[in-house]
Amino acid sequence: MSAQTHEGLLVPGPCAAPVQAPDPTPKPQAAPVAAEPTAVEVEEHEPVTVDQPSDPASEPRPWEMPTVRRPVIAPWVRDVRQLRRATWWAVEEALHPIAFHAARTHLYAGRLAAGSPRGAARTVRALVRWTGDVEGRERLQGTDRADSPVYLALSRQRDERVKRRAPVTGAALLASGVGEGLLYAYEPALFGLTTTAGVLALGAVGRRRDRPILDSPVTGSGYAPKLTSDVVERALAACGLPATIAKQISEKGLEWVAPIQVDGPGWRAEFDLPYGVTVAEVAEKRDKLASGLRRPLGAVWPEPETEAHPGRMVLWVGRETLARSKAPEWPLLHRGTANIFEPLPFGFDQRLRPVSIPLIFDSILIGAMPRYGKTMALRVLLLAAALDPFVKLYIYELKGTGDLSSPGEQVAHRYASGAGTPALEACMEGLREVYAELERRSDLIRGLPKQVCPENKVTPELSRRVGGLQPLVLAIDECQELFGHKELKEEATELCVAIMKRGPAMGIMLALATQRPTKESLPLDISANMGIRLCLRVGGHLENNMILGTGMSARGVQAYTFTRKDKGVCYLAGVEDDPIVARGAYVDAPAAERVAERARALRAAAGTLSGQATGEMVEVDDHSPMVLLGHALEAVEGEKAHLAVLAARLADSWPDRYTVDGPTGAVPWTAQQLGAYLRTAGVQVDDQVWAAGVKGRPTNAAGVTREALRAAVASRS
Ligand SMILES: Nc1ncnc2c1ncn2[C@@H]1O[C@H](COP(=O)(O)OP(=O)(O)OP(=O)(O)O)[C@@H](O)[C@H]1O
Numbered sequence: 251m252s253a254q255t256h257e258g259l260l261v262p263g264p265c266a267a268p269v270q271a272p273d274p275t276p277k278p279q280a281a282p283v284a285a286e287p288t289a290v291e292v293e294e295h296e297p298v299t300v301d302q303p304s305d306p307a308s309e310p311r312p313w314e315m316p317t318v319r320r321p322v323i324a325p326w327v328r329d330v331r332q333l334r335r336a337t338w339w340a341v342e343e344a345l346h347p348i349a350f351h352a353a354r355t356h357l358y359a360g361r362l363a364a365g366s367p368r369g370a371a372r373t374v375r376a377l378v379r380w381t382g383d384v385e386g387r388e389r390l391q392g393t394d395r396a397d398s399p400v401y402l403a404l405s406r407q408r409d410e411r412v413k414r415r416a417p418v419t420g421a422a423l424l425a426s427g428v429g430e431g432l433l434y435a436y437e438p439a440l441f442g443l444t445t446t447a448g449v450l451a452l453g454a455v456g457r458r459r460d461r462p463i464l465d466s467p468v469t470g471s472g473y474a475p476k477l478t479s480d481v482v483e484r485a486l487a488a489c490g491l492p493a494t495i496a497k498q499i500s501e502k503g504l505e506w507v508a509p510i511q512v513d514g515p516g517w518r519a520e521f522d523l524p525y526g527v528t529v530a531e532v533a534e535k536r537d538k539l540a541s542g543l544r545r546p547l548g549a550v551w552p553e554p555e556t557e558a559h560p561g562r563m564v565l566w567v568g569r570e571t572l573a574r575s576k577a578p579e580w581p582l583l584h585r586g587t588a589n590i591f592e593p594l595p596f597g598f599d600q601r602l603r604p605v606s607i608p609l610i611f612d613s614i615l616i617g618a619m620p621r622y623g624k625t626m627a628l629r630v631l632l633l634a635a636a637l638d639p640f641v642k643l644y645i646y647e648l649k650g651t652g653d654l655s656s657p658g659e660q661v662a663h664r665y666a667s668g669a670g671t672p673a674l675e676a677c678m679e680g681l682r683e684v685y686a687e688l689e690r691r692s693d694l695i696r697g698l699p700k701q702v703c704p705e706n707k708v709t710p711e712l713s714r715r716v717g718g719l720q721p722l723v724l725a726i727d728e729c730q731e732l733f734g735h736k737e738l739k740e741e742a743t744e745l746c747v748a749i750m751k752r753g754p755a756m757g758i759m760l761a762l763a764t765q766r767p768t769k770e771s772l773p774l775d776i777s778a779n780m781g782i783r784l785c786l787r788v789g790g791h792l793e794n795n796m797i798l799g800t801g802m803s804a805r806g807v808q809a810y811t812f813t814r815k816d817k818g819v820c821y822l823a824g825v826e827d828d829p830i831v832a833r834g835a836y837v838d839a840p841a842a843e844r845v846a847e848r849a850r851a852l853r854a855a856a857g858t859l860s861g862q863a864t865g866e867m868v869e870v871d872d873h874s875p876m877v878l879l880g881h882a883l884e885a886v887e888g889e890k891a892h893l894a895v896l897a898a899r900l901a902d903s904w905p906d907r908y909t910v911d912g913p914t915g916a917v918p919w920t921a922q923q924l925g926a927y928l929r930t931a932g933v934q935v936d937d938q939v940w941a942a943g944v945k946g947r948p949t950n951a952a953g954v955t956r957e958a959l960r961a962a963v964a965s966r967s
Pocket residue numbers: 618619620621622623624625626627649653765817818819833834835836
């Protein structure tokens with residue numbers, strides 16, 4: 251059998267026994283000998299059909315097949331808020347044009363009256379043309395008289411028409427004249443009415459094409475024409491897909507999965523793209539698609555229906571852009587509490603469906619150009635977290651405008667706002683404190699019995715039952731100030747990376763917001779490890795991918811396509827399978843203050859107010875690493891010391907500074923914790939140092955030498 255490929259057949263591959271092609275040249279015939287058994291048997295390969303006949307027994311039964319049932323009642327109908335909006339929209343849509351035109355009837359009447367002389371002239375001209383059969387005359391003039399039979403026939407036909415039409419016109423004019431005269435004499439009201447109607451009718455006849463009588467009840471840009479399959483197909487064919495695909499779409503159309511329907515404040519179209527085309531390819535060309543649909547960019551949202559296949563697209567086209575749509579109220583604005591173990595209400599999507607962010611066990615990075623809503627987005631999240639009375643908040647706002655003072659001042663365990671060194675130092679102190687908390691929690695969780703903590707992570711029950719395991723959110727606004735700081739950046743990066751990586755399982759979450767998402771201002775280690783990413787308007791694809799993740803702009807997730815009006819509008823990645831578009835709820839400063847007061851009352855009732863919120867003053871050292879080094883030099887007693895021994899001595903001498911809360915009271919820092927602090931302060935920590943152990947006997951363990959401490963001080967000063 252030859253090795254060439256047959257369609258629909260499987261042929262032997264390279265591993266199959268080689269088969270010799272028959273040699274066309276005749277061989278000399280040898281004398282017949284007895285056939286000897288050959289050592290190699292050539293295996294015959296029957297072709298195997300690729301499409302096997304179907305075996306009904308092995309086919310899944312209809313009830314075993316996964317089917318996606320479309321909801322009996324559309325989801326937006328079940329959502330009371332959306333239903334209310336949709337109903338209101340339909341009523342407005344019907345009543346607005348009626349009211350609009352009713353209010354302008356006098357204007358329209360004036361326009362018609364003004365156009366009536368032109369209309370009268372046009373009517374007279376049309377009547378004269380018809381009665382005198384001007385068309386027939388023109389045809390007659392275009393005929394060669396030499397062609398006399400045709401000429402004669404046309405001439406006769408015209409004469410007959412004129413003879414027939416002249417009495418009709420005369421009678422009609424006479425009748426209307428007499429009629430009007432009689433009405434004038436006997437029914438003046440009816441005469442007025444018919445004369446007005448006549449004038450208006452003449453005005454309609456005399457209207458100019460460039461000046462419509464009726465005004466448009468909607469302005470051009472805001473008018474959203476109904477979305478139809480023709481419009482969608484035309485736009486897709488023109489959006490820059492390969493020519494063959496575009497041709498296929500315009501000739502054969504799309505495969506529609508469901509009829510186009512009103513969905514919230516817009517239309518929803520669901521269809522399959524041609525074979526091999528993915529939604530990402532179309533999303534990448536969203537601007538061209540919007541041009542094809544003749545809609546603003548902010549109103550056109552193609553999304554994949556991931557549960558079906560990558561080519562199934564849900565195209566949602568809004569009546570207006572997301573930035574212009576009327577924002578629903580933040581659900582926690584006036585009442586309610588939150589639970590950090592559930593998604594926190596954040597805002598709404600293009601279809602005005604609520605969007606929540608599951609912050610627990612994750613960290614969030616917020617990035618944007620200045621003045622596009624980073625702080626607002628962070629504030630909404632922090633307010634939601636504050637409404638869970640068990641969440642401990644560390645809030646640092648490094649811009650210095652006090653935008654996070656609510657909830658910072660009312661409920662945060664630690665809060666600082668400022669653009670200078672004190673706020674930065676406070677932030678560093680907070681990071682160190684949370685890092686220490688990390689160490690303490692890991693010891694605490696490790697020490698808990700398996701029945702209490704089977705998964706070795708904080709659960710809602712544990713966080714409420716075991717003291718010191720309450721969820722903790724550390725938020726830093728304008729974090730570029732920290733990561734761009736010459737002296738602090740290394741330590742800050744190290745602490746943040748550790749918190750991001752190890753914190754979530756222990757209920758510690760990090761929220762960072764930056765207006766400068768560059769390599770210098772946002773270390774790669776941090777941007778790469780963020781679970782949730784929220785990107786408002788940015789300048790270009792580099793910043794876009796820095797915040798949302800590599801390759802996002804190529805997938806059509808392009809926050810740089812947001813316009814100047816898109817304040818608070820963002821791409822949100824890490825919340826659902828695919829990035830979604832959302833607009834954060836807008837909670838202004840007075841409203842934020844009221845929510846924060848509510849959160850404070852909740853905490854007071856639950857007995858969870860702590861730290862600065864209770865009036866505790868936090869001492870911030872200007873040069874904390876230097877303070878640590880000085881203390882360590884005092885405590886080292888000799889030339890070298892184990893970290894565990896040093897930690898115990900530091901805790902003895904400065905208990906407020908070098909202890910953390912444990913289940914049985916304050917405990918010293920662990921050796922690992924102290925090691926991490928000393929390393930970030932520039933001290934060389936050795937794994938094996940021969941010195942007296944905790945019990946006094948000399949052993950080998952991790953420690954530092956006096957010389958290493960002195961060297962670190964020297965390099966810092
Ligand atoms: N969700 C939103 N809805 C409507 N408007 C918003 C929203 N978020 C922000 N804005 C508008 O954008 C302005 C800037 O917001 P914000 O202060 O949060 O921006 P920022 O990115 O933090 O600015 P900066 O870079 O200066 O810190 C707000 O004053 C508000 O007018």
